[in-house]
Every structure is written in structure tokens, then in C-alpha cells.
Amino acid sequence: MASRRHIIADDLRTQISTGRIKAGERLPSEAQLAARYAVSTPTLRNALAVLQGEGLVEKIHGRGNFVRHPVRRITYVGGGRRPDADTATDAALRMSVRTTHLPARGDLTTLLRVSASSPLIEFLCISHAETSPHSLARIYVPRDLAPADGPGESAIRQGVWARLSELRPPLAEVEERVSARFPTPREAATLRISSALPVLAVTRVATDTAGRVVEVARVVLPGDRADALFTRHTMSGDRRTEE
Amino acid sequence: MASRRHIIADDLRTQISTGRIKAGERLPSEAQLAARYAVSTPTLRNALAVLQGEGLVEKIHGRGNFVRHPVRRITYVGGGRRPDADTATDAALRMSVRTTHLPARGDLTTLLRVSASSPLIEFLCISHAETSPHSLARIYVPRDLAPADGPGESAIRQGVWARLSELRPPLAEVEERVSARFPTPREAATLRISSALPVLAVTRVATDTAGRVVEVARVVLPGDRADALFTRHTMSGDRRTEE
DNA sequence: GAGTGGTCTAGACCACGAG
């Protein structure tokens, strides 16, 4: 029942958790490890894939396999009107934003409840922490809701979200659909992760009190270093609808 | 940039979406497909893994690869006090429940905020729809909150959740942490999915108005056929705490 | 038992990163 990859993964896992291999250290090369465990390279790579999925090991092409620092987990906080995944703690993450004008098409027309070719603005946000990118968000807003084109990239960070929050009727509903899947080749390249590692994908639809969809966001987070957190406070006396 | 597996996956995907291969149909055997595309079996299997991850194809050991019916998606509804993942629509899913008494240990002590070895009850819930199992939930409740042992399995469905809902102070907070990861070998065997397919894992912590943790649930859903849905209604005039 | 997928082998060749 226990396949070889799991036996090897278990062995390496205990070596990591007991500190025999320390965080940040490089593992021996895959060829060396394959020789040590007397398995072929694909099998050894499968064992490493298990550890990657657990967030214990990070592969870097051309350099080697590294033991991950266990702390580095991102938390996407749901239910809000945040532009992007935020770490709960440090705000010291750089974020790059690229703005694109485009017509509505495909799923977006359904989600935003607009007609095809309706003008949209896409904000493509990539946040980095330290060296590696770690979240990708594509945010779509009907163009008439977006701020004027003038201010340029730098103003977006405080600009768009503040305006959407304050100049518009408050949001009535935020709906977030979360799924676990593999990244598209495009997403894998952008996030610099293996396309064999699962990602957490969040599709967020925000509706204002008038029932208009004011924002659709597609957030992709690497599964090995991110969680999504949803909290619901039930006021006392508030009977939740049981349906 | 386009690897062979993706080229093959793209070809099969269009054959499926254009209806040349219909839902429910069996694909040719992997050996036949490998011969047709002139690749080795591992490469062809990688191509099928891509489609599996997209939820288009389901492998059944000893039988073949089948085109999935696109409708069959489960939705886990967050924020509630539901025992398990429910389909939004049909209640025609069988669920088996196994009850186990066990002492608190590991993460559970932290999550439930009880001391180690504190008595717990575990409800292991497996829900089936049609032929295949499609969700696994392990629910942990402090033993003094659980109903008397008497009623037996059959009463649990309406029993536990009704009691927890009504006999106790109402829940004050439900916190759900979602992650994308690979299943443990145990989970893969229970859900009858490949251990190479990502799952959506939800850890739900429910707290009552007295601040006591009354339930911890670990829900595992196959990523290729499940989403989690979280909805937040913001009352007009209700300024959400901006952190 | 025949046919299927699941795992593994022992290499090969290509792409990336660093000196």
C-alpha cells in the first residue's frame, strides 16, 4: 500500500522535521538522492512532489531543492473588499499592477451580468514577498465604475479600492467561490510555480445595494503556501436562514 | 513552451467540448491513445492528468478513462452549521456516519482549545452521490456537548446538528480555513480519487457566544468536482471593520 | 483470464542558473 515515493517522502519529512536538514538548506541533487534511495529519477521526483505539495520543499530549476521556511504562509481574507490577498501580518509586500482596457467576453459577461463586448477594465495584480511572487489577481470592473484613467499606476493602490468603497453605494453582497485546481501554464509561469502543484482559485463577485455587480476578481494562490480564511459572525438572536 | 502532454490534452479537450466524445463515454485505452499520439504511456498519462485536474475526465482503475458529466459539481456552502458538504440542489445523497470516541491530540487540542487527552467524539461522514463517494468530513465535538450515546447511527443525521443548534447557545462565529493540497493516501483511498489530484480542504471552527469552541470539522472535497462557496451579506449602513 | 490503469525502471535529451 505504501508506494516507494511515500516511503522516501516520509523519510525526508522526518529528516526535515527533526532538524537534520534545516530550513533554507539545499537538499542533495535529485541524482544523488535517487542513488541513495536506490530508485529511478522519476520515482525520486515523485517523492519530492509529495513534499512540495505539503509546502515543505521548494524546487528551483537549475539550482536545486530547498527546505522551505515554515512560516511563510499567505492568508487570503475573504468577505472583504480587499484588492488582493493580504498577509494578515506584514504589509511589506510589493505589488505590481497592470491596467488593461478590454471588452467583456466569456464567463465575465455572465459573472458581471453585462452584455458581451461591454467595456471593462482589468487590473492585473501580482504581489511579491521577498524574492518570489506569491499571488495573482485579475480584477474586472465595468469601465464606468473605474476611476478616470489619469492618475496612473501608482494611485491605484489607494485609488480604486477607496473609490469603489466610498463613492458607490456600499456593497450588499460578496460571494466567493473557491476551488482547488492545477494552474494554467500561464499562471504557473507568472507565479513561478510548477504546473503540477495545486492552486487555490477564488472567484469573488461583489454586488452593490442596487443589485449591480461592481467587481469580479479572480485570485490565484499557490496551494503550498496559501490559505483562504472566511469568518462569519452570527449576531446573537440572529437566526441564520437554514437554506 | 507547449509540452507534449498539453498538446495532447488540448486535442482531447476540444474533442470533448465539441462533442466528438460524449459525456459518459469511455476513452480508448491508454495504450491505444499512446500509440495514436505516438508518445510513451507516462506522457499520455500526464496528458490525461491535465484533463482530470480540469474535471473533464475521470479515471477508474481497471475500467478506463471516462468523460465526466459536466453538471456533477458539489458545492460546499460555507458560513453555516451544516454537518457536511451539501449539494445545493438535490438532497438525494446518501451519507454514512461513523462515530468514534477519542482523546484530543495534535492540532485538535489547539483548534478546540481543550487540553490534551480531553474526551472528544469524532463523526466520520462520507457522502455518496450515485456511485462514487464525493466528500469526507471529520467532525470533532467535545464529548460533553455531544448527545447521549444511546440513539445510534440513524439518529445522528437529524440528531447531532439539531441539538448543537438548539440546545446550546447560538454560534457566535464560524471560521473556515480553506486550502488546496494533495490528499493523504488515506483520504485518496476513502474518496476513491487519485492521490495526484488536488483536494479542497476546509477546516471549520465554530464558536458559541460564550467563546467556547463547540465544533471542529475537517472537510475534504475532490478538487475536480467541488467548489466552496462563501457569501457575505453586508447590511446597508453596516460598516465592515476594515481591520 | 483478458483488459485496464498504477507504479516503476534506466536511461536520454533539453532548459535553466551560476560561475
Add this chain to the structure above:
DNA sequence: TCGTGGTCTAGACCACTCA
């Protein structure tokens, strides 16, 4: 250039399903 990981090959053998 050299060592690294990324992808692929052409088989082998085992486990599962069904007749």
C-alpha cells in the same frame, strides 16, 4: 561550461474489474 531540474522514452511488473 557545468550542474541542476524538466520532460520524455520504451519497456516491465503489479493491482483492479469484469466476464
